[in-house]
Amino acid sequence: MKRTLFAIFLIGMFMGYGWGQSPPVAATITLTSAKPNLQCGTGYKDSDCRLLTGVLRLSLDQLRLRIPGWRWVVVSRSRWDEVAKSFGIDPRVPAFSSLGIRTTYLDDSLFLMQASADERLQSFSTRGGYDRLRWVIAHESGHILCNTGDESKAARAAGRLEFGSKKVCK
Numbered sequence: 001m002k003r004t005l006f007a008i009f010l011i012g013m014f015m016g017y018g019w020g021q022s023p024p025v026a027a028t029i030t031l032t033s034a035k036p037n038l039q040c041g042t043g044y045k046d047s048d049c050r051l052l053t054g055v056l057r058l059s060l061d062q063l064r065l066r067i068p069g070w071r072w073v074v075v076s077r078s079r080w081d082e083v084a085k086s087f088g089i090d091p092r093v094p095a096f097s098s099l100g101i102r103t104t105y106l107d108d109s110l111f112l113m114q115a116s117a118d119e120r121l122q123s124f125s126t127r128g129g130y131d132r133l134r135w136v137i138a139h140e141s142g143h144i145l146c147n148t149g150d151e152s153k154a155a156r157a158a159g160r161l162e163f164g165s166k167k168v169c170k
Contacts, residue, residue, distance in 0.1 A: 036060055036067070041075040041083070049074075052111055059130075059137045063161050067144055071103040080107045097140045099147060104140045138162050145169060 038056050040049035052074045060066070075083050081091040083105060089096045097104040110133045135158060142157025143149065146169035157168040 037069075037071040039071065039073045041073055041079055043076050043079065044074075052108065055111055055133070056106070056137070059134050062134065063138055063141070064164070065137075065141055065161065067141065069102055070144060073103060073105050074108050074111070075105050077107060077109050080109075095136045095140050097143045099144065104144070106136070106140075110136055134162070142168060 036057065038053040040052055044052070056072055056074065060072075084091040084093065084096065087096065087098060087105075094107045094110050095105060138158035138161040139154050141161055142154035145161075146153055146157050148154060148169075153169075156170070160168040160170075
């Protein structure tokens with residue numbers, strides 16, 4: 001069942017869209033051929049992890065985004081609350097970035113097309129499915145690229161990223 005949901009999700013994606021402190025990563029996007037560091041938290045089968053990181057890689061590719069030295073980690077819903085709380089983050093938040101350790105954590109609910117996930121995540125974005133995942137990745141990238149914990153700055157940067165601007169931090 002889970003594989004079927006992921007397959008449907010991937011087909012929809014292909015059809016739909018062709019806070020610690022550290023030094024700033026960059027004020028503009030650096031296009032590089034380096035592959036992003038994509039990982040899954042504990043508890044995933046290898047095949048499930050490959051599927052999740054493949055979706056994440058596609059989102060980053062569509063945003064034309066590579067952040068050298070940055071790590072992206074998909075965390076299972078069953079472990080999300082524990083991971084978020086360990087960073088002092090409200091577990092209702094579906095993703096967060098730690099600038100100090102150069103890592104973004106994503107709740108795997110963002111990757112699922114389920115009514116329960118949509119309902120839980122609706123308060124963070126009116127977008128759904130892949131569109132919401134892409135927005136969250138762009139938003140977290142706004143925090144990273146602009147070296148900011150400010151939500152509105154990250155949201156503005158995300159909008160610029162989605163529309164292909166090279167200068168995302170203004």
